[in-house]
Amino acid sequence: MDFNFTEEQLMIQDVARRIAREKIAPSAESFDRSGEFPLENIRLLGENGLMGIEVPTEYGGAGMDPIAYVLAMVEIAAGDAAHSTIMSVNNSLFCNGILTHGTEEQKQTYVRAIAEGREIGAFALTEPQSGSDATAMRCRAVKQADGSYVIDGKKSWITSGPVAKYIVLFAMTDPEKGARGITAFIIDTDREGFHRGKTEPKLGIRASATCEIEFSGYVARAEDVLGAEGEGFKIAMSVLDAGRIGIASQAIGLARAAYEATLEYVKERKAFGQPIGAFQMTQAKIADMKCKLDASLLLTLRAAWTKGQGKKFSTEAAVAKLTASEAAMWITHQTVQIHAGMGYSKEMPVERYFRDAKITEIYEGTSEIQRLVIARGETGIR
Numbered sequence: 001m002d003f004n005f006t007e008e009q010l011m012i013q014d015v016a017r018r019i020a021r022e023k024i025a026p027s028a029e030s031f032d033r034s035g036e037f038p039l040e041n042i043r044l045l046g047e048n049g050l051m052g053i054e055v056p057t058e059y060g061g062a063g064m065d066p067i068a069y070v071l072a073m074v075e076i077a078a079g080d081a082a083h084s085t086i087m088s089v090n091n092s093l094f095c096n097g098i099l100t101h102g103t104e105e106q107k108q109t110y111v112r113a114i115a116e117g118r119e120i121g122a123f124a125l126t127e128p129q130s131g132s133d134a135t136a137m138r139c140r141a142v143k144q145a146d147g148s149y150v151i152d153g154k155k156s157w158i159t160s161g162p163v164a165k166y167i168v169l170f171a172m173t174d175p176e177k178g179a180r181g182i183t184a185f186i187i188d189t190d191r192e193g194f195h196r197g198k199t200e201p202k203l204g205i206r207a208s209a210t211c212e213i214e215f216s217g218y219v220a221r222a223e224d225v226l227g228a229e230g231e232g233f234k235i236a237m238s239v240l241d242a243g244r245i246g247i248a249s250q251a252i253g254l255a256r257a258a259y260e261a262t263l264e265y266v267k268e269r270k271a272f273g274q275p276i277g278a279f280q281m282t283q284a285k286i287a288d289m290k291c292k293l294d295a296s297l298l299l300t301l302r303a304a305w306t307k308g309q310g311k312k313f314s315t316e317a318a319v320a321k322l323t324a325s326e327a328a329m330w331i332t333h334q335t336v337q338i339h340a341g342m343g344y345s346k347e348m349p350v351e352r353y354f355r356d357a358k359i360t361e362i363y364e365g366t367s368e369i370q371r372l373v374i375a376r377g378e379t380g381i382r
Helices: 007-034 039-047 066-079 081-101 104-115 175-181 232-268 280-308 314-344 350-361 367-379
Strands: 121-124 140-143 149-159 166-172 182-188 194-199 210-220
Touching: 007 039, 007 066, 007 081, 007 350, 039 081, 066 081, 066 232, 066 280, 081 104, 081 121, 081 149, 081 166, 081 182, 081 232, 081 350, 104 166, 121 149, 140 166, 149 166, 149 182, 166 210, 166 232, 175 182, 182 210, 182 232, 232 280, 232 314, 232 350, 280 314, 314 350, 314 367
Parallel strands: 121 166
Antiparallel strands: 140 149, 149 210, 166 182, 194 210
16 A cells, blocks of 8 residues: 555545535534535535546546545545535445446446436435345336336335435345345436335434335336346445445544544643643543544555455455444544533534444444454355
8 A cells, every 4th residue: 555645636635625614514513403405515516526536537527546535535524424425325336336337328327417416326225124134125126028127115214315316226136036136227216106205314414315215116127227137236235345435434534523623622621720631531532532543544545445456345345344433433422421511512513423423333234244244254154
């Protein structure tokens, strides 16, 4: 690994930092309170290349590498985790899957619109009864004589579902084959047979709209299949590997925001005649925060570098996501503790950091699933 970032990587980091500080952070509390989707801010991210960082320029993206993606994601997440969730789904789960497995027509039609920020994308794998066990899905796509598919079923916890124009959907086309019977489709939500459920009232990342979606006689054309029939599970798992780098980056950004708020507070807040940063217990927490934050960043950059080299990065992504998400939860917990009563108050953003951090241990694979991925990769035992 080269620890010197390129001029282009630093440039997109600077763009992301500027937008995060000038536009996103000042509006974060309002969006968190209302739960409104920050469409104007997301459009701005798209206009500045942040919705398709690794997307080649011929498809409307910035044409950059995974390292640039990590640097930009960290900055946006430091401004507000909810904004970075939307950015992560568009970059990692939607665009990445179509770029890797889609046809030229699919790339031009769907990736460009998302990368340029003109439309919002989503990723639909989870169902009410199947989360970590994706092969237990009940959503069905039945092939017709003309090559089209009729889709029926429900998906739950769909990030950006309430506003998405296009969705990468996974449905069972041959239940008897299990994982090998899952197929990926690109869904246009304006077509008949697609329905959105209520927006979920969440603990954190509240500006990132989430809902259940339902298909009732939705007709997907043969050209809407992503990859080949039966390759859906393989596509989903490879896309989630990339997604875990995004969530690790998100966790680092919000943890950094909490850490910086803590540093400022322990210098100003006094007790027993001195700043609370002078107390050894506080100093120990600061030291541990710093170590966890730095370790998370380095592991995430390693995963991004490995991906950029075209090497298998499943284990590296899982290590990064597990370490960063648990570090974010721990750091934001300690931030609230150090701020004490003020940390529990909505007058300061630290309670929002704490609420936002929890989801990083859940989506794109829970911490338990990350440990499973890591252990299987190390032992070869499944």
